[in-house]
Amino acid sequence: MSFSSLKFNKTINLIPFQLKNLFLIVTSISICIFSCNSNTTKEKESYLRWVGDIEYDEETDNSDFKLCYADKDIRQYFNFSKGVQYKGEKPAIVQYFNKNYKPVSSKKSGLLRIRFVVNCKGETGRFRIMSMNAEYQPMEFEPQISNQLLDLTKKMDGWLPIEMDQMDNMSLDYYQYLIFKIQNGKIIEIMP
């Protein structure tokens, strides 16, 4: 019997225990390394082009909504120093929600933001919701509130394309948001 075979035979009995431990150790180290790495790199790799960018999601976004330009060319509503561009301005926005929003009985209060894209034709798409309580902690409102506000926001038809004076009044795609301050199911303020 050679030394190697002896060693092999001797180790046979130890394999299950050693393998188990080895597997656990290697797995633990791997998870730790992987998770540490992913945390470190996630911070950097999770950034999109700009903070707040909304990527197209074929499962949730309306495929009929088209940008006029590439994603990398979407601007922010305030990049043009013209403020929020809506036909009839803030009174029209407030009037629209006053008329159409049905208050819901709820004990929850906080802010709900709906962010979306307005394309160069004034059409909207890629809606995303975020909400919080009065302590700036994530909180979901009842679907009767959040879905209602989302549906109403999707139906708004007064968004105006923003023209860039410096570029022969060329209309661009831009990000817009609305924030609803909600108290016990009622809208008490609309921002921005």
Next chain:
Amino acid sequence: MKLYLTIILFSISFLTLAQPNCNYFLHVGDSLKYEACKETENATGHYQFSKEFQIVMDNALAIDSTYSYAYRSKSVAYLKSGDFLEWKRLIDLAVKYDPIGNLGYRASCRHQFFKDYGGAIVDIEELSRMTHEDIGHSANGVYHLEVVRALCYRGLGNNDKAIEIIENQLATDDYLVGIYDYIHLGVLYLEAGDLEKAKSNFEKQLEYNDLAENHFYLAKALKAQGKMNEASIELENTIALYKKGYVMHDGYVYAEDKIYWSMIEQEKETLD
């Protein structure tokens, strides 16, 4: 001209957040903050929303996780995109590591972007307790923080307190009157039914920074006094200034007491 220059400079400072002088940290013997500060210089030329800008600030925080400037710089893009969750997380860290330098900023952002009146008041009052110096101005430079506090009390329905705060601030020695102070105070008096004091403030605004708004609210005060002809004249003045673009403006949010064309039309109907 001087007034407009001031507005522009304040606006630019809000948009860019001035880079600190890194040598200050060397001077006080904080070499870690000096290194973090030097790292943030690499953000020059990058848009504050961009991945590159955010990564530079992350690198600075990897050097010194207590460097408040980097947290505040990172927070700006979240604020402007309406991401109240991440903005608050970041600005809270900036406040934690430099409360005097950031409480006033956080307060004015809470007021301006999220109508968080109670939170803004708490921040401003805490700042006042922490310093004997002037507590300074809002993030955009438009308001003294005392006026922000007043507007927050108004938002909570306490108009008397709001009037008291603004009157006290206007009576403070060497106070540089804000570009919209008299409009807000006038509207507060108008809502309280004190028409003479309301008119007096709109007239002061006219001399200081003439906008469509002060004529519009002056017209409302005159109408309430039954002076319809004078009210009509003021409404015409409103329209003239409105068409020239002399109105309250905020590039990010709808300014408080700002007037809109539909409001003018509605008022015109009641006077015709």
